[in-house]
Amino acid sequence: MSIGQIFAFSIAVAICGGWIFVWIIHIAALLYGCRKLHKAPPTISPEDLQGVSIIKPLTGVDPNLFYNLETFFNLNFPAYEILFSVHDEHDPAIMVVQKLIEKYPKVDAKLFIGFDFFAGVKYIGPNGKVNNMMKPFEAAKYEWIVISDSGIKAEKDSLIDMASFMKPDVGLVLQMPYACTRKGFAGVYEKVYFGTMAARNCLSANSVGINCSTGMSCMVRKTVIEQSGGLASFSKYLAEDFFICEATKKLGYKVTLSNKLAMQNSGNYSLDNFHKRLIRWGQLRFAMLPTLIILEPLGECMFMGVLSSWAVEYLFGISSMAFFLMHVLTWFLLDYFLLRITENGPLPFSKSEFLVAWLLRECASFYLSMRCHGTSLVVWRHRKYRLRWGGTIEEI
Numbered sequence: 001m002s003i004g005q006i007f008a009f010s011i012a013v014a015i016c017g018g019w020i021f022v023w024i025i026h027i028a029a030l031l032y033g034c035r036k037l038h039k040a041p042p043t044i045s046p047e048d049l050q051g052v053s054i055i056k057p058l059t060g061v062d063p064n065l066f067y068n069l070e071t072f073f074n075l076n077f078p079a080y081e082i083l084f085s086v087h088d089e090h091d092p093a094i095m096v097v098q099k100l101i102e103k104y105p106k107v108d109a110k111l112f113i114g115f116d117f118f119a120g121v122k123y124i125g126p127n128g129k130v131n132n133m134m135k136p137f138e139a140a141k142y143e144w145i146v147i148s149d150s151g152i153k154a155e156k157d158s159l160i161d162m163a164s165f166m167k168p169d170v171g172l173v174l175q176m177p178y179a180c181t182r183k184g185f186a187g188v189y190e191k192v193y194f195g196t197m198a199a200r201n202c203l204s205a206n207s208v209g210i211n212c213s214t215g216m217s218c219m220v221r222k223t224v225i226e227q228s229g230g231l232a233s234f235s236k237y238l239a240e241d242f243f244i245c246e247a248t249k250k251l252g253y254k255v256t257l258s259n260k261l262a263m264q265n266s267g268n269y270s271l272d273n274f275h276k277r278l279i280r281w282g283q284l285r286f287a288m289l290p291t292l293i294i295l296e297p298l299g300e301c302m303f304m305g306v307l308s309s310w311a312v313e314y315l316f317g318i319s320s321m322a323f324f325l326m327h328v329l330t331w332f333l334l335d336y337f338l339l340r341i342t343e344n345g346p347l348p349f350s351k352s353e354f355l356v357a358w359l360l361r362e363c364a365s366f367y368l369s370m371r372c373h374g375t376s377l378v379v380w381r382h383r384k385y386r387l388r389w390g391g392t393i394e395e396i
């Protein structure tokens with residue numbers, strides 16, 4: 001065997017190993033999803049339930065904001081407060097919050113405006129969301145803090161579900177992201193992304209304790225944040241959620257997934273906006289965890305399909321075209337089952353819509369990955385950042 005042949009043989013064997021590994025990820029996600037999602041939470045006695053401070057950082061309004069925020073005024077939970085905050089005193093979200101506070105006088109809700117934190121400090125670091133959460137975090141009267149993004153719609157029992165997982169050894173409870181049923185193809189596309197690729201990685205990673213956090217809806221102990229240097233110490237990162245998760249583990253606490261999902265229901269959604277968001281998330285993942293630059297494409301159906309079809313033809317003489325088609329079909333079917341598990345029932349759109357959205361996402365993933373590498377500039381809600389290796393940012 002020549003050196004070239006040994007090299008090609010080793011690569012083909014490594015690709016087959018990777019190919020087997022991606023199916024393990026599929027199976028782990030399906031099993032963990034079946035066991036976990038939409039199940040009744042562990043029982044917790046009323047005495048063990050603590051109060052919860054829900055922090056809602058807001059920036060601007062969208063057509064669903066009033067409705068989404070209103071769901072937090074109707075939660076099934078004995079003691080909680082809602083702490084809204086906005087950067088800017090002219091933010092139109094202020095009117096929406098004030099209307100809700102007037103409509104629900106019995107709910108303990110407050111609104112914080114502006115960044116005059118303490119002793120004249122107005123800026124604690126570049127991450128806009130962390131800045132926006134500073135005042136409510138300082139004011140929070142309970143030990144259990146829920147961080148909940150503006151686009152989240154709460155189910156009546158979602159707080160009790162998260163709280164039931166807050167055992168003494170748990171520091172952070174995450175809700176896996178998903179999306180509410182919304183009109184149009186962009187709504188279908190978001191469900192397909194969060195119910196297939198994101199769910200697969202999030203569920204399999206959490207089943208073996210790998211950090212795959214998304215901070216759009218989570219419950220964390222106030223003391224965990226305080227003992228890790230305070231909320232301000234996370235403002236140097238764009239992905240504060242990932243680093244809060246790391247800090248929780250470092251303190252010896254467990255991180256766990258809640259049974260209910262983070263239901264995103266923003267009224268501003270489009271394919272273009274969603275792709276921009278995926279590029280931003282990709283940029284920050286690659287900056288924080290550079291090994292994902294190689295691993296992520298390998299975890300995608302089309303890329304792994306092309307590589308593995310070449311490898312099996314090289315090693316075993318199996319037709320690469322037939323192998324590729326079988327690979328894509330099996331992946332598609334497993335994704336369909338995972339999406340149904342995530343949705344907890346039949347899909348709210350047709351199978352042909354699923355097929356189109358799935359194909360578009362699978363084919364776009366390589367292009368989106370490439371777009372992440374094109375620049376270190378990140379735009380998030382009208383703020384511009386330069387992203388550095390390690391995940392720290394500098395505001396421009």
Ligand SMILES: CCCCCCCC/C=C\CCCCCCCC(=O)N[C@@H](CO)[C@H](O)/C=C/CCCCCCCCCCCCC
Pocket residue numbers: 018019021022024025028197198201202204205208210211212213214215216239240241242281282284285295296298299
């Ligand atoms: C040989 C093939 C190996 C394939 C490995 C697959 C690699 C994982 C690929 C993609 C990860 C996608 C994660 C999707 C959701 C992430 C959303 C997101 O970016 N959120 C950010 C903003 O909220 C957040 O700050 C980022 C968090 C970091 C995510 C890190 C993900 C690592 C997942 C690893 C999964 C491997 C599971 C193995 C289990 C057996």
Ligand SMILES: O=c1ccn([C@@H]2O[C@H](COP(=O)(O)OP(=O)(O)O[C@H]3OC[C@@H](O)[C@H](O)[C@H]3O)[C@@H](O)[C@H]2O)c(=O)[nH]1
Pocket residue numbers: 056057058059127128129130132148149150151214215216238239240241277380381383
């Ligand atoms: O400058 C900002 C940006 C964002 N935010 C708030 O942060 C929340 C999330 O913002 P978006 O919906 O734009 O962003 P994403 O859904 O992409 O955020 C997600 O990805 C990046 C992570 O750091 C976040 O924790 C996660 O929520 C919203 O509640 C928004 O109002 C601010 O308060 N200020």
